[in-house]
Amino acid sequence: MTTMYYEQNINGDILKGKKIAIIGYGSQGHAHALNLKDSGYDVVVGVRPGGSFDAAKADGVDVKTVAEAAKEADVIQILLPDERQKAVYENEIAPNLEAGNALMFAHGFNIHFGQITPPADVDVFLVAPKGPGHLVRRQFEQGAGVPGLFAIHQDATGQAKDIALAYGKGIGSARGGLLETTFKEETETDLFGEQAVLCGGATALVQAGFETLVEAGYQPELAYFETLHELKLIVDLMFEGGLETMRYSISDTAEWGDYVAGPRVVDADTKSRMKDILTDIQSGKFAREWIEENENGRPNYTKFKEDGKNHQIEEVGRKLRAMMPFINENKKEVVRETSATAQN
Numbered sequence: 001m002t003t004m005y006y007e008q009n010i011n012g013d014i015l016k017g018k019k020i021a022i023i024g025y026g027s028q029g030h031a032h033a034l035n036l037k038d039s040g041y042d043v044v045v046g047v048r049p050g051g052s053f054d055a056a057k058a059d060g061v062d063v064k065t066v067a068e069a070a071k072e073a074d075v076i077q078i079l080l081p082d083e084r085q086k087a088v089y090e091n092e093i094a095p096n097l098e099a100g101n102a103l104m105f106a107h108g109f110n111i112h113f114g115q116i117t118p119p120a121d122v123d124v125f126l127v128a129p130k131g132p133g134h135l136v137r138r139q140f141e142q143g144a145g146v147p148g149l150f151a152i153h154q155d156a157t158g159q160a161k162d163i164a165l166a167y168g169k170g171i172g173s174a175r176g177g178l179l180e181t182t183f184k185e186e187t188e189t190d191l192f193g194e195q196a197v198l199c200g201g202a203t204a205l206v207q208a209g210f211e212t213l214v215e216a217g218y219q220p221e222l223a224y225f226e227t228l229h230e231l232k233l234i235v236d237l238m239f240e241g242g243l244e245t246m247r248y249s250i251s252d253t254a255e256w257g258d259y260v261a262g263p264r265v266v267d268a269d270t271k272s273r274m275k276d277i278l279t280d281i282q283s284g285k286f287a288r289e290w291i292e293e294n295e296n297g298r299p300n301y302t303k304f305k306e307d308g309k310n311h312q313i314e315e316v317g318r319k320l321r322a323m324m325p326f327i328n329e330n331k332k333e334v335v336r337e338t339s340a341t342a343q344n
């Protein structure tokens with residue numbers, strides 16, 4: 001049965017007086033550090049010298065090396081890229097762990113796929129917002145919150161769940177709801193969601209729609225508005241009131257087209273391939289291949305990234321967005337973080 005926790009059911013006092021180290025100051029790192037600080041907690045950020053270090057300093061956060069932050073903290077949240085966590089954990093965090101500390105994650109990848117094995121005398125749990133870090137920060141500042149998951153892997157102190165809930169409240173996720181899960185369930189569903197629907201599925205759908213229109217001779221700018229820009233406005237309505245609200249706002253013509261054409265695009269074969277994707281995640285095949293890609297210096301990742309950047313939809317989009325300053329306003333904070341974390 002699903003168990004949800006909301007702000008009013010959570011006592012955040014258990015984290016008062018504890019030092020929380022946020023390791024990494026990227027998408028999730030900056031959001032957790034700033035939200036926890038604004039919630040009145042004692043936060044130190046641990047990163048290497050460079051863009052993130054400078055950004056955290058400029059934001060008025062206490063910043064140290066990873067090893068120093070881990071050493072002085074009671075609660076250590078690892079918000080580094082998943083593929084870098086194992087090395088940083090082994091070299092800089094593990095030697096500074098003490099019995100009774102809490103070791104945290106925002107995604108279960110490294111624990112679930114056996115990359116990190118913490119000692120038995122520390123709590124190990126995750127608090128994973130169900131949304132991009134920049135929105136975790138933006139929504140918190142707006143008085144809202146991105147819902148999150150939490151899961152306990154090890155409860156050495158008997159306090160793991162209370163600390164996890166207090167942490168989830170501190171970053172604003174309990175405003176949207178904290179759902180109790182396991183590392184296995186969080187890891188597999190998160191990977192599936194981002195691959196099949198949220199990132200892989202959505203970008204492939206947008207690109208294919210754009211290409212279909214442009215190849216048929218329609219203007220690329222029009223194709224951009226139709227397949228990418230307007231998607232946000234349609235998804236906003238789904239977000240606010242589900243598919244029904246979106247269908248209430250669109251024309252009856254669009255709604256009829258939705259019913260008859262949607263299943264032609266995403267059909268039983270698509271669903272069967274979604275199941276294959278899920279199987280590869282569950283079996284560990286995806287994780288093994290991603291780890292290997294990193295060990296080999298990311299040749300395919302780099303090529304995919306470059307091809308994506310050079311796709312016509314991106315060139316057209318950059319030009320059109322430059323004429324819409326209201327979009328660029330929101331983008332500023334993401335770009336600052338992106339450029340701060342772009343180095344390897």
Ligand SMILES: NC(=O)C1=CN([C@@H]2O[C@H](COP(=O)(O)OP(=O)(O)OC[C@H]3O[C@@H](n4cnc5c(N)ncnc54)[C@H](OP(=O)(O)O)[C@@H]3O)[C@@H](O)[C@H]2O)C=CC1
Pocket residue numbers: 023024025026027028029046047048049050051052053066078079080081082084088106107128129130131132133134340341342343344
């Ligand atoms: N992105 C998201 O919105 C979400 C992410 N998650 C999870 O959160 C975790 C963090 O992901 P995300 O926020 O995307 O990570 P990012 O890619 O944004 O993290 C980048 C940060 O890690 C630092 N970093 C990278 N390598 C090292 C290193 N060797 N030593 C010290 N610092 C280093 C970077 O510093 P520098 O500037 O020096 O490179 C930067 O501060 C992952 O487990 C992810 O799965 C969960 C939910 C959503």
Ligand SMILES: CC[C@](O)(C(C)=O)C(=O)O
Pocket residue numbers: 129130131132133190193194198199
């Ligand atoms: C959808 C991608 C995500 O899982 C997220 C923002 O929740 C991620 O890993 O970044």
Ligand SMILES: [Mg+2]
Pocket residue numbers: 129130131190194
């Ligand atoms: Mg996710």
Ligand SMILES: [Mg+2]
Pocket residue numbers: 107190191194
């Ligand atoms: Mg993810």
